[in-house]
Amino acid sequence: MTMPIYLDYASTTPVDPVVADKMMECLTTSGKFGNPASRSHVFGWEAESAVEEARADVASIMGADPREIVWTSGATEANNLAIKGCAHFNVRRGKHIVTSRIEHKAVLDTCRQLEREGFELTYLDPDASGLIQPEMVSEAIRQDTTVVSIMHVNNELGTRNDIASIGKVCRDRKIFFHVDAAQSAGKTPIDVEEMNVDMMSFSAHKLYGPKGIGALYVRRKPRVRIEAQIHGGGHERGMRSGTLATHQIVGMGEAFRLGREMLGSETDRITRLRHRLWTGVADMEEVYLNGSAQQSVPGIINISFAFVEGESLIMALRDLAVSSGSACTSASLEPSYVLRALGLNDEMAHSSIRFSIGRYTTEEQIDDTIKKVRRAVGKLRELSPLWDMFKDGIDLNQVEWSAH
Amino acid sequence: MAYSDKVIDHYENPRNVGKLDDTSKFVGTGMVGAPACGDVMRLQIQVDSDGVIEDAKFKTYGCGSAIASSSLLTEWVKGKNINDAEQIKNTEIAQELALPPVKIHCSVLAEDAIKAAVRDVRGKQGI
Numbered sequence: 001m002t003m004p005i006y007l008d009y010a011s012t013t014p015v016d017p018v019v020a021d022k023m024m025e026c027l028t029t030s031g032k033f034g035n036p037a038s039r040s041h042v043f044g045w046e047a048e049s050a051v052e053e054a055r056a057d058v059a060s061i062m063g064a065d066p067r068e069i070v071w072t073s074g075a076t077e078a079n080n081l082a083i084k085g086c087a088h089f090n091v092r093r094g095k096h097i098v099t100s101r102i103e104h105k106a107v108l109d110t111c112r113q114l115e116r117e118g119f120e121l122t123y124l125d126p127d128a129s130g131l132i133q134p135e136m137v138s139e140a141i142r143q144d145t146t147v148v149s150i151m152h153v154n155n156e157l158g159t160r161n162d163i164a165s166i167g168k169v170c171r172d173r174k175i176f177f178h179v180d181a182a183q184s185a186g187k188t189p190i191d192v193e194e195m196n197v198d199m200m201s202f203s204a205h206k207l208y209g210p211k212g213i214g215a216l217y218v219r220r221k222p223r224v225r226i227e228a229q230i231h232g233g234g235h236e237r238g239m240r241s242g243t244l245a246t247h248q249i250v251g252m253g254e255a256f257r258l259g260r261e262m263l264g265s266e267t268d269r270i271t272r273l274r275h276r277l278w279t280g281v282a283d284m285e286e287v288y289l290n291g292s293a294q295q296s297v298p299g300i301i302n303i304s305f306a307f308v309e310g311e312s313l314i315m316a317l318r319d320l321a322v323s324s325g326s327a328c329t330s331a332s333l334e335p336s337y338v339l340r341a342l343g344l345n346d347e348m349a350h351s352s353i354r355f356s357i358g359r360y361t362t363e364e365q366i367d368d369t370i371k372k373v374r375r376a377v378g379k380l381r382e383l384s385p386l387w388d389m390f391k392d393g394i395d396l397n398q399v400e401w402s403a404h
Numbered sequence: 405m406a407y408s409d410k411v412i413d414h415y416e417n418p419r420n421v422g423k424l425d426d427t428s429k430f431v432g433t434g435m436v437g438a439p440a441c442g443d444v445m446r447l448q449i450q451v452d453s454d455g456v457i458e459d460a461k462f463k464t465y466g467c468g469s470a471i472a473s474s475s476l477l478t479e480w481v482k483g484k485n486i487n488d489a490e491q492i493k494n495t496e497i498a499q500e501l502a503l504p505p506v507k508i509h510c511s512v513l514a515e516d517a518i519k520a521a522v523r524d525v526r527g528k529q530g531i
């Protein structure tokens with residue numbers, strides 16, 4: 001079996017071979033296998049210095065002090081730690097939290113849990129291009145608001161929020177600001193000072209590092225205090241206990257170092273590939289870009305092919321590894337909540353595909369993708385009664401459907 | 405989602421794709437589903453004066469299993485009397501295509517479509 005073309009880098013990325021080599025040096029007797037917390041021998045010291053080097057590499061992607069980095073198992077845990085930890089610590093100040101409808105489930109489900117505990121949540125709707133505007137945040141803030149959590153880059157659309165302006169709103173009102181940056185590290189510049197960010201979540205596996213490791217940035221000046229969610233030996237200044245996974249941490253450090261180095265060149269290259277893909281399909285009829293053409297990272301492009309159902313499109317595109325905005329199974333006939341939040345109707349949401357381009361994507365792969373997409377969309381439209389009706393000038397919104 | 409070979413075959417080479425003249429009183433049309441649900445199936449049959457199905461055509465907006473269910477159904481109903489055609493059960497379709505449980509509703513849609521098409525042509529003929 002020949003493997004499909006991988007265009008799902010927003011879901012996860014392969015580990016860069018340079019990163020894998022460095023991880024391998026932290027496992028066996030000939031490597032740095034020691035416990036970084038062991039203070040009494042060289043095995044521990046070596047592991048600790050590898051961990052601290054990685055901490056500095058991760059910190060420098062966002063212009064932070066290494067002491068502001070807390071290792072976690074990924075962005076999911078970082079989001080949990082930041083939002084629950086900060087909300088709980090500041091519960092006497094208030095119980096209101098502001099977030100958006102297009103956050104990752106790791107944020108939304110964390111917020112749902114806080115609602116069950118008696119917190120009040122405001123979920124902001126994005127504008128039609130998928131962006132959360134600073135004014136929306138400003139208007140939602142109340143006397144008792146303690147935490148605002150808004151993502152930097154959206155994982156389905158690639159849209160990039162103006163974090164610096166939202167951060168300023170929060171700083172002016174003395175509210176803690178958390179940002180999920182799982183999709184933005186190494187894809188767009190980050191500076192926690194300029195952006196007025198108090199807490200920021202990261203994941204290694206979105207940037208050619210291993211799965212199962214991430215980090216939370218927690219500001220020291222002015223100090224942000226959070227309640228630990230995992231208790232134990234008091235690692236990570238008490239914020240996250242558990243023996244540090246040296247090989248994972250070293251992998252994340254190296255991945256972030258490479259990601260920072262390659263940011264400029266990769267942005268240029270991937271921007272060209274994105275442009276090539278979009279112009280290659282956009283001249284077909286009834287093809288729409290979801291999200292913002294201006295304010296987004298180049299690596300994620302979400303397109304609706306009207307009158308073609310997403311799952312059949314994915315099936316026709318079996319030689320491509322992409323994601324669909326549709327989840328039409330009898331268990332859940334729900335199109336993506338992110339696309340719905342943009343105001344897309346169900347059909348358009350069902351008809352969408354997310355292509356995500358990354359470090360190993362080539363021009364030939366994009367050209368191949370364009371050919372396959374054009375063929376598949378053409379074929380499925382031939383099969384589509386909706387396309388027939390559209391071509392006959394029938395307004396589908398006027399038809400009385402027998403919903404089932 | 406792994407598809408069975410039969411689903412893939414019908415999906416790759418759908419049988420009887422097309423449209424029949426809906427204004428003819430010998431043509432019955434069944435349109436079921438809704439775009440918002442992610443599936444719309446249009447099944448048409450053309451009958452002779454004895455109610456035997458001479459031709460059948462479909463177009464489907466939906467997942468691969470929905471496309472395969474409707475394609476298979478057009479094959480099955482051709483040559484059948486409408487009284488027999490409307491007895492076809494979704495379970496037979498699901499079994500033939502080896503549909504997994506989450507895809508059963510795609511075959512239900514096909515059963516609904518043939519029933520609706522038969523009802524339509526009966527109405528037109530006043531029988």
Ligand SMILES: Cc1ncc(COP(=O)(O)O)c(C=O)c1O
Pocket residue numbers: 010011073074075076077104106151153154155180182183202203204205212213214
């Ligand atoms: C925006 C966003 N946040 C959080 C996560 C979860 O990250 P992790 O897999 O590291 O827990 C992801 C990836 O799935 C993501 O895209």
Ligand code: FES
Pocket residue numbers: 328329330441442443466467468469470506507509510
């Ligand atoms: S038509 Fe909805 S899953 Fe098959």
